[in-house]
Amino acid sequence: MFEIFQHYISSKATLSNEEYNLIKSVCILKKLRKKQYLLQEGDVWKYNAFVCKGCVRSYRLDEKGNEHILNFAQENWWTGDRESLLTANPSKLNIDAIEDSEIILITKDNFERLCTQIPALNSLINNIINKSFITSQERIHAAMSYTAEEKYIAFIEKHADLSVRLPQHMIASYLGITPETLSRVRKEIIKK
Amino acid sequence: MFEIFQHYISSKATLSNEEYNLIKSVCILKKLRKKQYLLQEGDVWKYNAFVCKGCVRSYRLDEKGNEHILNFAQENWWTGDRESLLTANPSKLNIDAIEDSEIILITKDNFERLCTQIPALNSLINNIINKSFITSQERIHAAMSYTAEEKYIAFIEKHADLSVRLPQHMIASYLGITPETLSRVRKEIIKK
DNA sequence: CGATTCTTTGAAAACAGTCAATCTGTGTGG
DNA sequence: CCACACAGATTGACTGTTTTCAAAGAATCG
Numbered sequence: 001m002f003e004i005f006q007h008y009i010s011s012k013a014t015l016s017n018e019e020y021n022l023i024k025s026v027c028i029l030k031k032l033r034k035k036q037y038l039l040q041e042g043d044v045w046k047y048n049a050f051v052c053k054g055c056v057r058s059y060r061l062d063e064k065g066n067e068h069i070l071n072f073a074q075e076n077w078w079t080g081d082r083e084s085l086l087t088a089n090p091s092k093l094n095i096d097a098i099e100d101s102e103i104i105l106i107t108k109d110n111f112e113r114l115c116t117q118i119p120a121l122n123s124l125i126n127n128i129i130n131k132s133f134i135t136s137q138e139r140i141h142a143a144m145s146y147t148a149e150e151k152y153i154a155f156i157e158k159h160a161d162l163s164v165r166l167p168q169h170m171i172a173s174y175l176g177i178t179p180e181t182l183s184r185v186r187k188e189i190i191k192k
Numbered sequence: 193m194f195e196i197f198q199h200y201i202s203s204k205a206t207l208s209n210e211e212y213n214l215i216k217s218v219c220i221l222k223k224l225r226k227k228q229y230l231l232q233e234g235d236v237w238k239y240n241a242f243v244c245k246g247c248v249r250s251y252r253l254d255e256k257g258n259e260h261i262l263n264f265a266q267e268n269w270w271t272g273d274r275e276s277l278l279t280a281n282p283s284k285l286n287i288d289a290i291e292d293s294e295i296i297l298i299t300k301d302n303f304e305r306l307c308t309q310i311p312a313l314n315s316l317i318n319n320i321i322n323k324s325f326i327t328s329q330e331r332i333h334a335a336m337s338y339t340a341e342e343k344y345i346a347f348i349e350k351h352a353d354l355s356v357r358l359p360q361h362m363i364a365s366y367l368g369i370t371p372e373t374l375s376r377v378r379k380e381i382i383k384k
Numbered sequence: 385c386g387a388t389t390c391t392t393t394g395a396a397a398a399c400a401g402t403c404a405a406t407c408t409g410t411g412t413g414g
Numbered sequence: 415c416c417a418c419a420c421a422g423a424t425t426g427a428c429t430g431t432t433t434t435c436a437a438a439g440a441a442t443c444g
Contacts, residue, residue: 066337068336082322126318129318129322133325137328139332140262141252147432167390177433179392180391180434181431182391187393370401371423372402372424375423376400376424
Protein backbone atom coordinates (compact mmCIF):
# COMPACT_ATOMS: atom_id res chain seq x y z
CA MET A 1 0.00 0.00 0.00
CA PHE A 2 2.85 2.37 0.78
CA GLU A 3 4.20 1.63 -2.71
CA ILE A 4 1.23 3.45 -4.19
CA PHE A 5 1.97 6.51 -2.10
CA GLN A 6 5.65 6.28 -2.94
CA HIS A 7 4.85 5.99 -6.60
CA TYR A 8 2.65 9.06 -6.37
CA ILE A 9 5.35 11.08 -4.65
CA SER A 10 8.01 9.98 -7.10
CA SER A 11 5.86 11.25 -9.96
CA LYS A 12 5.95 14.72 -8.39
CA ALA A 13 9.34 14.95 -6.73
CA THR A 14 12.68 13.21 -6.41
CA LEU A 15 13.32 11.83 -2.95
CA SER A 16 16.08 9.67 -1.52
CA ASN A 17 15.46 6.23 -0.03
CA GLU A 18 16.03 7.56 3.46
CA GLU A 19 13.41 10.18 2.86
CA TYR A 20 10.92 7.58 1.73
CA ASN A 21 11.70 5.54 4.79
CA LEU A 22 11.19 8.59 6.94
CA ILE A 23 7.78 9.08 5.43
CA LYS A 24 6.91 5.42 5.65
CA SER A 25 7.79 5.35 9.32
CA VAL A 26 4.96 7.75 10.17
CA CYS A 27 2.31 6.41 7.80
CA ILE A 28 -0.78 4.94 9.37
CA LEU A 29 -2.63 2.51 7.14
CA LYS A 30 -6.37 2.53 7.33
CA LYS A 31 -8.79 0.28 5.50
CA LEU A 32 -12.35 1.45 5.10
CA ARG A 33 -15.35 -0.63 4.19
CA LYS A 34 -17.90 0.94 1.91
CA LYS A 35 -20.05 3.40 3.90
CA GLN A 36 -17.58 3.47 6.77
CA TYR A 37 -16.70 6.89 8.16
CA LEU A 38 -13.22 8.35 8.02
CA LEU A 39 -14.41 11.48 9.79
CA GLN A 40 -17.67 12.37 11.45
CA GLU A 41 -19.12 15.79 12.05
CA GLY A 42 -18.08 17.10 15.44
CA ASP A 43 -14.75 15.29 15.56
CA VAL A 44 -11.50 17.15 15.21
CA TRP A 45 -9.53 16.14 12.15
CA LYS A 46 -5.82 15.64 12.77
CA TYR A 47 -4.33 14.07 9.67
CA ASN A 48 -3.21 14.44 6.17
CA ALA A 49 -4.89 11.62 4.31
CA PHE A 50 -3.95 10.07 0.99
CA VAL A 51 -6.25 7.69 -0.84
CA CYS A 52 -4.34 4.67 -2.17
CA LYS A 53 -7.34 2.65 -3.26
CA GLY A 54 -11.06 3.24 -3.53
CA CYS A 55 -12.97 6.45 -3.24
CA VAL A 56 -14.30 8.64 -0.46
CA ARG A 57 -16.55 11.65 -0.35
CA SER A 58 -16.73 14.57 2.04
CA TYR A 59 -20.10 16.15 2.64
CA ARG A 60 -21.99 18.46 4.94
CA LEU A 61 -25.51 18.30 6.25
CA ASP A 62 -27.82 21.31 6.15
CA GLU A 63 -30.49 22.09 8.76
CA LYS A 64 -33.00 19.91 6.93
CA GLY A 65 -30.61 17.00 7.00
CA ASN A 66 -29.81 17.04 3.31
CA GLU A 67 -26.35 15.93 2.27
CA HIS A 68 -24.21 18.23 0.16
CA ILE A 69 -21.08 16.64 -1.21
CA LEU A 70 -18.13 18.99 -1.27
CA ASN A 71 -15.45 16.71 -2.65
CA PHE A 72 -14.66 13.29 -3.92
CA ALA A 73 -11.23 11.74 -3.48
CA GLN A 74 -10.24 8.69 -5.45
CA GLU A 75 -6.87 6.93 -5.85
CA ASN A 76 -3.88 9.28 -5.70
CA TRP A 77 -5.74 12.14 -4.20
CA TRP A 78 -5.86 13.75 -0.79
CA THR A 79 -8.76 14.11 1.55
CA GLY A 80 -9.53 15.45 5.01
CA ASP A 81 -10.80 18.65 6.52
CA ARG A 82 -8.25 21.43 6.28
CA GLU A 83 -10.38 23.76 8.33
CA SER A 84 -10.57 21.45 11.31
CA LEU A 85 -6.91 20.55 10.84
CA LEU A 86 -5.78 24.16 10.94
CA THR A 87 -8.12 25.54 13.56
CA ALA A 88 -8.57 22.39 15.67
CA ASN A 89 -12.28 23.16 15.66
CA PRO A 90 -14.80 20.31 15.47
CA SER A 91 -15.38 19.42 11.87
CA LYS A 92 -18.56 20.30 10.02
CA LEU A 93 -17.76 17.58 7.51
CA ASN A 94 -18.45 13.92 7.22
CA ILE A 95 -16.11 11.80 5.17
CA ASP A 96 -17.03 8.25 4.29
CA ALA A 97 -16.06 5.57 1.80
CA ILE A 98 -18.03 5.17 -1.40
CA GLU A 99 -16.14 1.96 -2.11
CA ASP A 100 -13.92 -0.22 0.05
CA SER A 101 -10.87 1.97 0.35
CA GLU A 102 -7.33 2.11 1.63
CA ILE A 103 -6.06 5.32 3.11
CA ILE A 104 -2.71 6.47 4.42
CA LEU A 105 -2.91 8.81 7.40
CA ILE A 106 -0.12 11.00 8.67
CA THR A 107 -0.75 13.00 11.82
CA LYS A 108 -0.49 16.75 11.63
CA ASP A 109 2.59 16.86 13.84
CA ASN A 110 4.40 14.17 11.92
CA PHE A 111 3.47 15.75 8.65
CA GLU A 112 4.81 19.12 9.67
CA ARG A 113 8.02 17.52 10.80
CA LEU A 114 8.30 15.73 7.46
CA CYS A 115 7.73 18.98 5.63
CA THR A 116 10.61 20.72 7.35
CA GLN A 117 12.87 17.70 6.86
CA ILE A 118 11.86 17.16 3.24
CA PRO A 119 11.29 20.51 1.51
CA ALA A 120 10.19 18.75 -1.68
CA LEU A 121 7.26 17.25 0.21
CA ASN A 122 6.41 20.67 1.53
CA SER A 123 6.23 22.20 -1.91
CA LEU A 124 4.33 19.17 -3.19
CA ILE A 125 1.61 19.70 -0.64
CA ASN A 126 1.54 23.44 -1.19
CA ASN A 127 1.05 22.72 -4.84
CA ILE A 128 -1.91 20.51 -4.01
CA ILE A 129 -3.52 23.21 -1.89
CA ASN A 130 -3.04 25.71 -4.68
CA LYS A 131 -4.69 23.38 -7.15
CA SER A 132 -7.51 22.68 -4.76
CA PHE A 133 -8.10 26.38 -4.37
CA ILE A 134 -8.16 26.93 -8.12
CA THR A 135 -10.58 24.04 -8.50
CA SER A 136 -12.92 25.48 -5.90
CA GLN A 137 -12.89 28.89 -7.58
CA GLU A 138 -13.87 27.18 -10.80
CA ARG A 139 -16.63 25.38 -8.97
CA ILE A 140 -17.99 28.55 -7.43
CA HIS A 141 -18.21 30.03 -10.88
CA ALA A 142 -20.02 26.94 -12.14
CA ALA A 143 -22.45 26.98 -9.24
CA MET A 144 -23.29 30.62 -9.93
CA SER A 145 -23.52 30.72 -13.68
CA TYR A 146 -24.35 27.27 -15.01
CA THR A 147 -27.75 25.64 -15.43
CA ALA A 148 -28.27 22.12 -14.08
CA GLU A 149 -27.54 20.68 -17.50
CA GLU A 150 -24.36 22.71 -17.96
CA LYS A 151 -23.15 21.69 -14.51
CA TYR A 152 -23.65 18.03 -15.32
CA ILE A 153 -21.97 18.21 -18.71
CA ALA A 154 -19.01 20.09 -17.25
CA PHE A 155 -18.75 17.44 -14.54
CA ILE A 156 -18.69 14.39 -16.78
CA GLU A 157 -16.24 16.09 -19.10
CA LYS A 158 -13.89 16.98 -16.31
CA HIS A 159 -14.37 13.80 -14.28
CA ALA A 160 -15.03 11.11 -16.86
CA ASP A 161 -13.37 8.51 -14.65
CA LEU A 162 -15.31 9.41 -11.53
CA SER A 163 -18.65 9.81 -13.23
CA VAL A 164 -18.80 6.12 -14.15
CA ARG A 165 -18.17 4.83 -10.65
CA LEU A 166 -20.43 7.17 -8.71
CA PRO A 167 -24.14 6.69 -8.15
CA GLN A 168 -26.13 9.44 -9.83
CA HIS A 169 -27.57 10.87 -6.66
CA MET A 170 -24.06 11.60 -5.42
CA ILE A 171 -23.22 13.45 -8.59
CA ALA A 172 -26.44 15.40 -8.13
CA SER A 173 -25.47 16.19 -4.55
CA TYR A 174 -22.03 17.36 -5.68
CA LEU A 175 -23.58 19.58 -8.33
CA GLY A 176 -26.09 21.07 -5.93
CA ILE A 177 -29.16 19.75 -7.72
CA THR A 178 -31.73 17.10 -6.81
CA PRO A 179 -31.49 13.51 -8.10
CA GLU A 180 -34.79 14.04 -9.91
CA THR A 181 -33.46 17.04 -11.77
CA LEU A 182 -30.32 15.14 -12.72
CA SER A 183 -32.40 12.26 -14.01
CA ARG A 184 -34.40 14.65 -16.19
CA VAL A 185 -31.29 16.44 -17.40
CA ARG A 186 -29.80 13.12 -18.49
CA LYS A 187 -32.96 12.22 -20.32
CA GLU A 188 -32.77 15.50 -22.24
CA ILE A 189 -29.12 14.93 -23.13
CA ILE A 190 -29.76 11.41 -24.39
CA LYS A 191 -32.58 12.72 -26.58
CA LYS A 192 -30.09 14.86 -28.50
CA MET B 193 2.05 52.99 1.34
CA PHE B 194 4.66 50.35 2.09
CA GLU B 195 4.09 51.05 5.78
CA ILE B 196 0.63 49.53 5.47
CA PHE B 197 2.07 46.37 3.99
CA GLN B 198 4.80 46.30 6.61
CA HIS B 199 2.26 46.74 9.35
CA TYR B 200 0.24 43.86 7.94
CA ILE B 201 3.26 41.57 7.80
CA SER B 202 4.35 42.49 11.29
CA SER B 203 0.94 41.48 12.60
CA LYS B 204 1.53 37.99 11.22
CA ALA B 205 5.26 37.42 11.55
CA THR B 206 8.42 38.86 13.03
CA LEU B 207 10.87 40.10 10.43
CA SER B 208 14.14 41.98 10.68
CA ASN B 209 14.67 45.42 9.19
CA GLU B 210 16.85 43.97 6.46
CA GLU B 211 14.07 41.61 5.54
CA TYR B 212 11.59 44.44 5.30
CA ASN B 213 14.03 46.33 3.13
CA LEU B 214 14.43 43.30 0.95
CA ILE B 215 10.69 43.14 0.48
CA LYS B 216 10.38 46.86 -0.05
CA SER B 217 13.02 46.76 -2.77
CA VAL B 218 10.84 44.62 -5.01
CA CYS B 219 7.49 46.23 -4.31
CA ILE B 220 5.77 47.94 -7.21
CA LEU B 221 3.26 50.56 -6.19
CA LYS B 222 0.16 50.87 -8.29
CA LYS B 223 -2.66 53.36 -7.91
CA LEU B 224 -5.98 52.51 -9.44
CA ARG B 225 -8.84 54.86 -10.17
CA LYS B 226 -12.34 53.58 -9.56
CA LYS B 227 -13.36 51.27 -12.42
CA GLN B 228 -9.78 50.91 -13.60
CA TYR B 229 -8.60 47.39 -14.43
CA LEU B 230 -5.83 45.65 -12.55
CA LEU B 231 -6.18 42.57 -14.75
CA GLN B 232 -8.19 41.94 -17.88
CA GLU B 233 -9.41 38.64 -19.22
CA GLY B 234 -6.87 37.17 -21.63
CA ASP B 235 -3.82 38.69 -19.96
CA VAL B 236 -1.38 36.56 -18.04
CA TRP B 237 -1.19 37.48 -14.38
CA LYS B 238 2.32 37.63 -12.98
CA TYR B 239 2.13 39.13 -9.53
CA ASN B 240 1.25 38.75 -5.96
CA ALA B 241 -0.91 41.73 -5.16
CA PHE B 242 -1.67 43.26 -1.80
CA VAL B 243 -4.37 45.88 -1.35
CA CYS B 244 -3.19 48.76 0.84
CA LYS B 245 -6.12 51.06 0.28
CA GLY B 246 -9.48 50.82 -1.42
CA CYS B 247 -11.24 47.77 -2.72
CA VAL B 248 -11.12 45.64 -5.86
CA ARG B 249 -13.26 42.84 -7.18
CA SER B 250 -12.42 39.87 -9.40
CA TYR B 251 -15.11 38.58 -11.69
CA ARG B 252 -15.74 36.39 -14.68
CA LEU B 253 -18.05 36.83 -17.61
CA ASP B 254 -20.31 34.04 -18.79
CA GLU B 255 -21.32 33.43 -22.43
CA LYS B 256 -24.20 35.86 -22.10
CA GLY B 257 -21.88 38.55 -20.85
CA ASN B 258 -23.11 38.54 -17.28
CA GLU B 259 -20.62 39.37 -14.57
CA HIS B 260 -20.08 36.93 -11.72
CA ILE B 261 -17.98 38.28 -8.90
CA LEU B 262 -15.68 35.69 -7.39
CA ASN B 263 -13.92 37.76 -4.77
CA PHE B 264 -13.61 41.13 -3.20
CA ALA B 265 -10.32 42.36 -1.76
CA GLN B 266 -10.24 45.34 0.51
CA GLU B 267 -7.43 46.81 2.64
CA ASN B 268 -5.00 44.21 3.99
CA TRP B 269 -6.05 41.48 1.67
CA TRP B 270 -4.54 39.80 -1.35
CA THR B 271 -5.84 39.65 -4.86
CA GLY B 272 -4.82 38.30 -8.24
CA ASP B 273 -5.39 35.19 -10.28
CA ARG B 274 -3.59 32.20 -8.83
CA GLU B 275 -4.54 30.02 -11.74
CA SER B 276 -2.97 32.27 -14.33
CA LEU B 277 -0.01 32.87 -12.02
CA LEU B 278 0.70 29.17 -11.62
CA THR B 279 -0.06 27.94 -15.11
CA ALA B 280 0.91 31.06 -17.07
CA ASN B 281 -2.34 30.62 -18.99
CA PRO B 282 -4.32 33.68 -20.04
CA SER B 283 -6.61 34.71 -17.24
CA LYS B 284 -10.35 34.15 -17.30
CA LEU B 285 -10.72 36.85 -14.68
CA ASN B 286 -11.15 40.56 -14.69
CA ILE B 287 -10.04 42.52 -11.68
CA ASP B 288 -10.99 46.15 -11.31
CA ALA B 289 -11.21 48.80 -8.64
CA ILE B 290 -14.49 49.44 -6.89
CA GLU B 291 -12.99 52.50 -5.23
CA ASP B 292 -9.79 54.43 -5.88
CA SER B 293 -7.21 51.98 -4.62
CA GLU B 294 -3.55 51.51 -3.90
CA ILE B 295 -1.98 48.15 -4.57
CA ILE B 296 1.45 46.68 -4.00
CA LEU B 297 2.62 44.31 -6.71
CA ILE B 298 5.47 41.84 -6.43
CA THR B 299 6.38 39.85 -9.49
CA LYS B 300 6.20 36.09 -9.30
CA ASP B 301 9.96 35.66 -9.60
CA ASN B 302 10.73 38.23 -6.95
CA PHE B 303 8.12 36.80 -4.66
CA GLU B 304 9.50 33.30 -4.95
CA ARG B 305 12.97 34.60 -4.22
CA LEU B 306 11.63 36.44 -1.17
CA CYS B 307 9.93 33.28 0.02
CA THR B 308 13.12 31.25 -0.02
CA GLN B 309 15.04 34.07 1.65
CA ILE B 310 12.36 34.78 4.24
CA PRO B 311 10.71 31.54 5.35
CA ALA B 312 8.28 33.46 7.55
CA LEU B 313 6.88 35.15 4.45
CA ASN B 314 6.54 31.79 2.80
CA SER B 315 4.51 30.37 5.63
CA LEU B 316 2.48 33.57 5.82
CA ILE B 317 1.42 33.22 2.22
CA ASN B 318 0.75 29.51 2.56
CA ASN B 319 -1.47 30.35 5.45
CA ILE B 320 -3.38 32.78 3.27
CA ILE B 321 -3.89 30.19 0.57
CA ASN B 322 -5.13 27.72 3.14
CA LYS B 323 -7.60 30.25 4.46
CA SER B 324 -8.72 31.14 0.97
CA PHE B 325 -9.33 27.50 0.24
CA ILE B 326 -11.36 27.04 3.42
CA THR B 327 -13.37 30.14 2.57
CA SER B 328 -14.16 28.85 -0.90
CA GLN B 329 -15.28 25.50 0.48
CA GLU B 330 -17.63 27.36 2.77
CA ARG B 331 -18.89 29.36 -0.17
CA ILE B 332 -19.53 26.28 -2.27
CA HIS B 333 -21.61 24.92 0.54
CA ALA B 334 -23.54 28.17 0.76
CA ALA B 335 -24.13 28.27 -2.99
CA MET B 336 -25.50 24.73 -2.90
CA SER B 337 -27.64 24.73 0.17
CA TYR B 338 -28.75 28.26 0.98
CA THR B 339 -31.71 30.20 -0.39
CA ALA B 340 -31.17 33.71 -1.71
CA GLU B 341 -32.19 35.16 1.65
CA GLU B 342 -29.89 32.87 3.61
CA LYS B 343 -26.98 33.71 1.31
CA TYR B 344 -27.53 37.42 1.85
CA ILE B 345 -27.85 37.17 5.60
CA ALA B 346 -24.74 35.01 5.81
CA PHE B 347 -22.90 37.57 3.70
CA ILE B 348 -23.75 40.65 5.72
CA GLU B 349 -23.00 38.80 8.94
CA LYS B 350 -19.62 37.65 7.72
CA HIS B 351 -18.73 40.81 5.82
CA ALA B 352 -20.38 43.61 7.75
CA ASP B 353 -17.59 46.00 6.79
CA LEU B 354 -17.73 45.20 3.09
CA SER B 355 -21.50 45.14 2.82
CA VAL B 356 -21.78 48.85 3.63
CA ARG B 357 -19.33 49.99 0.99
CA LEU B 358 -20.46 47.83 -1.89
CA PRO B 359 -23.31 48.63 -4.26
CA GLN B 360 -26.10 46.11 -3.92
CA HIS B 361 -25.84 44.74 -7.40
CA MET B 362 -22.27 43.67 -6.70
CA ILE B 363 -23.33 41.83 -3.59
CA ALA B 364 -26.00 40.15 -5.70
CA SER B 365 -23.41 39.19 -8.27
CA TYR B 366 -21.15 37.76 -5.58
CA LEU B 367 -24.03 35.74 -4.16
CA GLY B 368 -25.06 34.43 -7.55
CA ILE B 369 -28.49 36.06 -7.55
CA THR B 370 -29.99 38.91 -9.58
CA PRO B 371 -30.16 42.49 -8.25
CA GLU B 372 -33.95 42.29 -8.40
CA THR B 373 -34.02 39.21 -6.22
CA LEU B 374 -31.66 40.83 -3.73
CA SER B 375 -33.87 43.90 -3.58
CA ARG B 376 -36.89 41.73 -2.80
CA VAL B 377 -34.98 39.72 -0.24
CA ARG B 378 -33.99 42.91 1.55
CA LYS B 379 -37.55 44.11 1.53
CA GLU B 380 -38.64 40.87 3.18
CA ILE B 381 -35.92 41.13 5.82
CA ILE B 382 -36.84 44.71 6.70
CA LYS B 383 -40.46 43.68 7.11
CA LYS B 384 -39.50 41.35 9.94
C1' DC C 385 -35.12 -14.37 -4.07
C1' DG C 386 -36.52 -10.52 -0.74
C1' DA C 387 -35.10 -6.14 0.78
C1' DT C 388 -33.00 -2.15 0.30
C1' DT C 389 -31.27 1.39 -2.45
C1' DC C 390 -31.27 3.92 -6.63
C1' DT C 391 -33.54 5.88 -10.60
C1' DT C 392 -37.33 7.44 -13.19
C1' DT C 393 -41.68 9.73 -13.97
C1' DG C 394 -45.65 12.81 -13.12
C1' DA C 395 -48.05 16.75 -11.30
C1' DA C 396 -48.04 20.72 -8.51
C1' DA C 397 -45.68 24.34 -6.09
C1' DA C 398 -41.97 27.42 -5.01
C1' DC C 399 -38.27 30.10 -5.97
C1' DA C 400 -35.62 32.94 -8.65
C1' DG C 401 -35.03 35.07 -13.23
C1' DT C 402 -36.53 38.15 -16.98
C1' DC C 403 -38.30 42.21 -18.92
C1' DA C 404 -39.94 46.67 -18.55
C1' DA C 405 -41.13 50.74 -16.14
C1' DT C 406 -40.50 53.84 -12.45
C1' DC C 407 -38.15 55.88 -8.72
C1' DT C 408 -33.98 57.59 -6.30
C1' DG C 409 -29.81 59.63 -5.62
C1' DT C 410 -25.45 61.41 -7.26
C1' DG C 411 -22.47 63.86 -9.95
C1' DT C 412 -21.29 66.68 -13.98
C1' DG C 413 -21.44 70.32 -17.16
C1' DG C 414 -23.45 74.44 -18.61
C1' DC D 415 -26.48 76.50 -8.68
C1' DC D 416 -29.62 74.29 -11.38
C1' DA D 417 -30.78 70.87 -14.76
C1' DC D 418 -29.95 67.00 -16.78
C1' DA D 419 -27.98 62.56 -17.37
C1' DC D 420 -26.80 58.34 -15.55
C1' DA D 421 -26.20 54.57 -12.62
C1' DG D 422 -28.39 52.04 -9.16
C1' DA D 423 -32.51 50.37 -6.75
C1' DT D 424 -37.24 49.14 -6.60
C1' DT D 425 -41.58 47.29 -8.18
C1' DG D 426 -44.90 44.61 -10.97
C1' DA D 427 -46.30 41.03 -14.00
C1' DC D 428 -44.88 37.11 -16.16
C1' DT D 429 -41.96 33.12 -17.29
C1' DG D 430 -39.15 29.28 -16.55
C1' DT D 431 -36.30 26.24 -14.11
C1' DT D 432 -35.81 23.49 -10.34
C1' DT D 433 -37.81 21.50 -6.18
C1' DT D 434 -41.03 18.86 -3.75
C1' DC D 435 -43.88 15.04 -2.96
C1' DA D 436 -45.49 10.71 -4.26
C1' DA D 437 -45.39 6.55 -6.62
C1' DA D 438 -43.68 3.16 -9.59
C1' DG D 439 -39.70 0.74 -11.91
C1' DA D 440 -34.99 -0.97 -12.03
C1' DA D 441 -30.88 -2.51 -10.07
C1' DT D 442 -28.00 -4.31 -6.53
C1' DC D 443 -26.70 -6.94 -2.50
C1' DG D 444 -26.79 -10.14 1.13
